[in-house]
Amino acid sequence: AKVNAELIWFNGQLMPWQNATVHVMSHALHYGSSVFEGIRAYNTHKGTCIFRLEEHIKRLFDSAKIYRMNIPFTQAQVIQACKDAVVKNNLQSAYLRPLAFLGDIGMGLRPPIDAQADVMVAAFSWEAYLGADAVENGVEVGVSSWNRLAPNTMPTTAKAGGNYLSSQLISTEAARHGYAEGVALDVNNMVSEGAGQNLFIIRNGVIYTPPGTASILQGLTRDTVFFLAKQLGYEVREESISRESLYVCDEFFMCGTATEVVPVKSVDGIAVGNGTRGPITKALQEAFFGIFDGTTKVPANWLDKVE
Numbered sequence: 001a002k003v004n005a006e007l008i009w010f011n012g013q014l015m016p017w018q019n020a021t022v023h024v025m026s027h028a029l030h031y032g033s034s035v036f037e038g039i040r041a042y043n044t045h046k047g048t049c050i051f052r053l054e055e056h057i058k059r060l061f062d063s064a065k066i067y068r069m070n071i072p073f074t075q076a077q078v079i080q081a082c083k084d085a086v087v088k089n090n091l092q093s094a095y096l097r098p099l100a101f102l103g104d105i106g107m108g109l110r111p112p113i114d115a116q117a118d119v120m121v122a123a124f125s126w127e128a129y130l131g132a133d134a135v136e137n138g139v140e141v142g143v144s145s146w147n148r149l150a151p152n153t154m155p156t157t158a159k160a161g162g163n164y165l166s167s168q169l170i171s172t173e174a175a176r177h178g179y180a181e182g183v184a185l186d187v188n189n190m191v192s193e194g195a196g197q198n199l200f201i202i203r204n205g206v207i208y209t210p211p212g213t214a215s216i217l218q219g220l221t222r223d224t225v226f227f228l229a230k231q232l233g234y235e236v237r238e239e240s241i242s243r244e245s246l247y248v249c250d251e252f253f254m255c256g257t258a259t260e261v262v263p264v265k266s267v268d269g270i271a272v273g274n275g276t277r278g279p280i281t282k283a284l285q286e287a288f289f290g291i292f293d294g295t296t297k298v299p300a301n302w303l304d305k306v307e
């Protein structure tokens, strides 16, 4: 579905949504040279707050650093742009999309060393990525025939636009097979991540997730799950996960900013546990959503009030 809001922040100013356009010769269109973030603002007990905003913007700048991309704004300026985009569009909750990209800098593949990125921040309403029903009842997923990027091809630590060609292959293949989402294996054929989510499985009361070496984006929701699991007294192990572990685990869930925390009820048509949401997944979901009504205590800077 097409998204919309009244205003968009583009290179330092808020402007009408339809005016925030780029030239067809933009470098990013031709060569994939963009880095971005996905962030959520929630209507919380403290008013509208952006979740882990500082860390998302740090990751944006880290992504740019990997690609030697110059962002002509400070992190503080982009943080303020995010807040402004929410406030000035009168949004109580929102999905935010900051993006830095190489624009009309010339045709050469190699960006001039002093090329400056264009930067935009959009904020708009975006409901549960995999559907409201998925939160309770879970989704069906399939292992993709497309592997995730190898560590020495394109770094998955950078949230770069080009990486999402891999995600598009995984996600569209999954849809063609009737799955809500695809699960990618890494180049060693161990479990990596979803097209836009990190993965967790649970077996005999222990929570497992692929390590940073498995060509994943180190998600902030993944990190939030680590925090919540610890609070609830569960052990989380970052370990290589084989494909067949997905078939015999007791519980399986995916998480990400857009997805939030969603149970998986089957993999390749094989039921996860008894095919319904498991108790640890449910407890973690409640703890996650509890962040936004104050029932779950988190570090103060995780909820950044917009004003």
Ligand code: PMP
Pocket: 038, 167, 193, 194, 195, 196, 197, 198, 216, 217, 218, 219, 220, 221, 222, 255, 256, 257, 258
């Ligand atoms: N992996 C990929 C490929 C993603 O696109 C995302 C969504 N940003 C994630 C994992 C989850 O990251 P986060 O929890 O920071 O949104």
